[in-house]
Amino acid sequence: MASTSSAATLPTRVGAEDAPRRRGALVRYWPQYVAIAPFYVLFLVFGLFPVAYSFYLSFTEWDGASDITFVGLAQYQYLLGDARFWNAVGNTLIIWVGSTVPMLFFALLIAFLLHQNIRFKGAYRIAFFLPNVTSMVAMAIVFGSVFSDSFGLANGLLRGIGLPEVGWLTEGWSIKLTLIIMVIWRWTGYNAIIYLAGLQAIPTELYDAAKVDGASTWRQFVSITVPMLRPVILFTVITSTIGGLSLFTEPQVLLANAGGNENSGGPGEAGMTIVLYQYNQAFTQFDFGYASAIAWALFVLASVFAIINWRLVRDREGLVERRRRRGGEAR
Structure with missing residues (x-):
């Protein structure tokens, strides 16, 4: 006891x-x-x-001045049937896919070339990173001038080679293409610097051995650079996914004077993204409850795509490891 x-x-x-x-x-x-x-x-x-308050507001109806009214899941029910919201989702996905895939490919290629023994590497790094630190307003003014329908440089070049002009800022697919080019130009150098930092951690002995074996530059890029950079590539894919789905500044500034409304996303709302639509609902329509519901829908959407990207890369790494083990057992 x-x-x-x-x-x-x-x-x-x-x-x-x-x-x-x-x-x-x-x-x-x-x-x-x-x-x-x-x-x-x-x-x-x-x-x-x-964050917590926006989650609470997504179950309410509030214009920012009057009393808050609790409406339960009504905002989410309305969101599921809102054609403008799904149009914004479609626009965002098109711009995201159209910009992310070539952007990361060009960034990886640029980083690989900058990692070689070339002259003026510092100047090239500054030149490629410069768009990322350029003022968004200044960049929008430049792109607005280049892609202007009436006096833009792009249409001037098309006229010079005998091709018809394009309504870059007044037609649906042209608006998306302009935004895609804008995103690629702004963020390629940023991702290239990240890839370059990852390349510097790869042992040079691997490249030396590949050169001794007679491997070409492209073979070194495919067989050494890409596999060794897989964790860095996963990081850039996830950050680009979150950034692409959260696209706001580019369409808001570039299309501010198009479509008759500074937050309309251009004619036919062809450039309306999810965050721009959320901003429109919150600070133009003053519907903060519905804007909060859109924000949480975007959070779920970004999380789903981030998990998918992570699982794809993880499964790929597991497949490569299993193949290595089988090869070792066969020997």
């Missing part, structure tokens, strides 16, 4: 002994806790609270 009683009181004693120790640690390390406290305070105020 005595042993049972002592065993039963052991956790209580241990907890009682740990409490003063924890309080002593708090007192001892309070300067460190105070030093890191601003980050957590700012995160709670400007990060976690807005």
Whole structure:
């Protein structure tokens, strides 16, 4: 009985002994806790609270001034049948796929070439990264001038070679193509720098051995660079997926004067993306409840595509590993 009683009181004693120790640690390390406290305070105020509050607002109807009215799942039910929302989803997916695939391919190719022994590598890196730090407003003005229907450089070149002009900012597919070109131009250099950092971690002995075996530059790129960069490629694919599905600034600035409404996404809402539609609902229509529902729908959509990309790369890595094991067993 005595042993049972002592065993039963052991956790209580241990907890009682740990409490003063924890309080002593708090007192001892309070300067460190105070030093890191601003980050957590700012995160709670400007990060976690807005996210939680937007989730609450998605179940309400609120115009930002009157009383909040709880409507349950009505906002999500309306979203499922909203043709304008699904048009924005389709536009976003087309622009995302049309820009991400060539952008990451060109970025990987540029990084591979910059990794070679060429002159003025620093100048090339700055030149490729410069679009990413260029003002979006300035970039939109330049692209608006280049792709203007009446006096743009693009139509001038088409006229010069005898081809018909294109309504770059007034026709559906032309608007999407212009936005795709704009995204590729802005983000290719950024991803190229990330790939270049990953390339510098690949042992040079692999390339030296491949050269001794007579492998061409393309074979080195396919057999060494791409497999060794798979984790970095996964990172850029996921970030590009999130960025592509969250596209807002490019269509909002480029198409501000097209379609008669600065937030319309151009004629026929051909450039209306999910985030631009959410912004329109929140700050033009003042329907913050529905805008919050759109935001959470976008979160679910981005999460699904990110998980799909991650699973595809992981399954590919597992397949390669199984093939290596089978090859080793065969030997």
